[in-house]
Amino acid sequence: MELLLAIFLAVLTGIVAIAFYYEHPKAEIPHGISERRKLYVLHYLMNFGLGLATFLDKVGVISEVHLLRVIMETIPPLKDSRLLIKDLRFERVKVRIYQLKTSNKNLRRGILYFHGGVGRFGSIRAYERKCRYFCRKTNSVVVSVGYRLAPEHPFPAQLEDCLTATIHFLRTAQDHGVDPSRVVICGDSSGGTLTAAVAQALVNRTDLPKLRAQILIYPFLQCVDLNLPSYQQNKGVPILLKERTLVLGLKYVNVDLGIIEEVFKGCHVSEDRRLKYQKWVSADYIPHEFKTRGYKPSPTYLPSKEVCEVSEPMFDPVFSPLLAEDSVIAQLPETFILTCEFDVLRDDGLLYKKRLEDHGIKVTWCHLQEGFHGTVFLALFGKVVGFRSGAKGLQKIVSFLRLL
Incomplete structure (x- = not known):
């Protein structure tokens, strides 16, 4: 009887998950992406996982967010005898420290890594390989x-933890064999958002060593304009679809999902804000070569007072670092920015690159012509899952770090 019940539940779960998948937009994978079949399979598996998580949440087996966290962690790598790995706390924040066992009398470079996952997913274990x-x-x-995650710990707890860990590390760097003048912060996706926000929060701290550099890997940096060329061109490209980007972002800052369509139209931006932000966030600042894949300027809609009020958290530079004041941007450290051609967030990186360079900040830019959002994260999971573009991105980051 128990076996029959288990089979019935498995079949029912599969049916619900597949049904959920067919309700979602189909993948649009341009021919410019190599290994397209692999990305299609990844897209199908992701949607199946999302459907399974939604179903199990509805029937009360496990919450959607907890199952997705488990899926993201996958199988941890085997033990590496070359590394000394230890779990500590920097004040209240969980961290895991990695260093080579080889003796080295010289102080080393330090890297703080903030994982992606839109403040809701991801973990130290999920990013073990990287x-x-x-x-x-x-x-x-x-x-x-290992910063705290939403929804258990609402925004901006994630930044608070990353900032706490960074300050602690800057103050105690030599205790860990690190030169305090060679500390780099790094993150991918929403981890890139956190990286940018931490760097901005530290610019006026005279009591701490200055950061040596920041590394932003396909970061989310603004929620003013979701119709930039990259959003139009890559709205259906896995793994970060246009609608999924906004849904996850609104959940992160606890904003009602009912305003999605208004946000896509730009009705969440008041006239005052439009005037202020147009000098930083505009398709006019995106180079022409990134507009050749069918970009069309979007119509302008009048702002909605109610939507503008609800959307207030979206303009906080902690959530949208591209909106920081010039006085902050001008003091940022040397920066590495990685963008992917087939990523809705591509233009966020391009606009931030321009702002930094306009203020004289040294920027190293890596653009993956065949890349898509998530390709660097997947690069170390073997040939079955990894993509060539992700491996190239990792090599470029390593080359940058070796020069610091």
Whole structure:
């Protein structure tokens, strides 16, 4: 009887998950992406996982967010005898520190890594491979920051933890064999958002060593204009679809999902804000070569007072670092920005690159012509899952780090 019940539940779960998948937009994978079949399979598996998580949440087995966290962690890598790995706390914040066992009398470079996951997913374990890789390839002391996650810990708890960990590390760097003048912060996707926000929060701190550099890997940086060329061109490209980007972002800052359509139209931006932000966020500042894949200027809609009020958290520079004041941008450290051609967030990176360069900040830009959002994260999971573009991105980051 128990076996029959288990089979019935498995079949029912599969049916519901597949049905959920067919309700979602189909993938639009341009021919410019190599290994397209692999990305299609990844898209199908992701949607199946989302459907399964939604179903199990509705029937009370496990919450959607907790199951997705488990899926993201996957199988941890085997033990690496070359590395010394230890779990600590920087004040209240969980961290995992990686360093090579080889003796080295000289102080090393330090890297703080903030994982992606839109403030709701991701973990130290999920990013184990990447942190080990950076440690081995650059002979750096890598600190993976296990910041608290939403919805249990609402925004901006994530920034608070990343900032706490960074300040603690800057103050105690030598205790971990690190030169305090060679500390780099790094993150991908929403981890890139956190990286940018931490760097901005530290610009006026005279009591701490200055950050050596920041590394932003396809970061989310603004929620003013979701109709930039990259949003139009890549709205259906896995793994970060246009609608999924906004849904996850609104959940992160606890804003009602009912305003999605108004936000896509730009009705959440008041006239005053439009005048202020147009000098920083505009398709006019995107180079022409990024507009050749069918970009069309969007019509302008009048702002809605009610939607503008609800959307207030979306303009906080902690959530949208591209909106920081010039006085802050002008003091930022040397920066590495990685963008992907087939990523809705591509133009966020391009606009931030321009703002930094306009203020004389040294920027190293890596653009993955065949890349898509998430490709760097997947690069270390073997040939079955990894993509060539992601491996190229990792190599470029390592080359940058070795020069610091």
